[in-house]
Amino acid sequence: MIFVFDESLEGSDVKAKGILAKFIAAIVEKMHYVKASIHIWQWVEREVLTTQFLGMMDIELIRKNNEFRDITGTMAAHLSQVNVGFGSGYIEPCQAILLVNTPSYIVVENEANDWPVLRKWIELMKNDRIFKSVNMLVEKKKCTGGIRPYNAGSAGQIINTLSERMAEFGELSVYKLIAVYDSDKEAEDAELSNEKKKIQDFSIDNRLMHHRLYKREMENYFNIECYKEAQLADDCLAYPLSVLAWDFEDVEKYIKNNSKRHYKKQNLPVLSNYINKQELMNITAHHPLIHNGMSISEVQSLILKFAKLV
Secondary structure (H helix, E strand, O other): EEEEOOHHHHHHHHHHHHHHHHHHHHHHHHEEEOOOOOHHHHHHHHHHHOOOOOOOOHHHHHHHHOOEEEEOHHHHHHHEEEEOOOOOOOHHHHHHHHHHOEEEEEOOOOOHHHHHHHHHHHHHHOOHHHHHHHHHHHHHHHHHOOOEEEEOHHHHHHHHHHHHHHHHHHHHHOOOOEEEEEOOOOOOOOOOOHHHHHEEEEEEEEOEEEEEEEOOOOOHHHHHHHOOOOOOOOOOOOOOHHHHHOOOOOOOHHHHHOOOOOHHHHHHHHHHHOOOOHHHHHHHHHEEEOOOOOOEEEHHHHHHHHHHHO
16 A cells, blocks of 8 residues: 655654654555655654654664665556545544554455465466566465455355444445455356446445456366366366357356366365466456456456555
């Protein structure tokens, strides 16, 4: 996240300066960013980064670290920018520090099955040519626990799970939560189930980010060859229809009906080891999204949503 320091911070009393000092130290430690005018940063250097509030080692670490103020254009465009200050429209340092010291959550239907796939997607996309700085940051936060999965247990429990976490984060929830869920659609033009529509509407009403998979479920993001390589389908198994039809196929049922080897939902973590970036891009190439006038993959779009939480 990028924390934008407002000039109203200059009105901080001693206690508030102490909180701001600890906030800045946490920003540096947890790989977040600060955007501040020259005037405000000079005030911070003079009034906040002092031994009254921090140890000398912490102060030197902050002063020698240039990365937390080195914000690329890609980062500025895709990371959340949080206005820190006093007054209407600003988040005070005592609240903002919670954004740094607590993890953000990706709420999924089943963590054991879904998270290994999402984790793999993040890993595969980390060196993307256009979004590398942002994607790499998401990868780092995934590895350090800054962004982590939260198990809802089922699609029907996603709203309850979001509500529980919203009670914890309050107005900061928009920076801390996203729901990722299957579409369960049997065709592109099929209506969403009431259950999935409720998740979508709840997220929109509460200004939370969400991502409904374009395809039926996560299984549809692996081509038939991945299943065969993972020994979850017979080597001779083929899929006679188009890749568009595969998007909404009941994969588990199809393999069960046409193969001696069977795939089950709990095999998703194993399956995620048998896909590479090119295969993932190929199987999502026919349903790109437009982002700032640019065509990007659904997977990249999802990672940009994750970036808003880190």
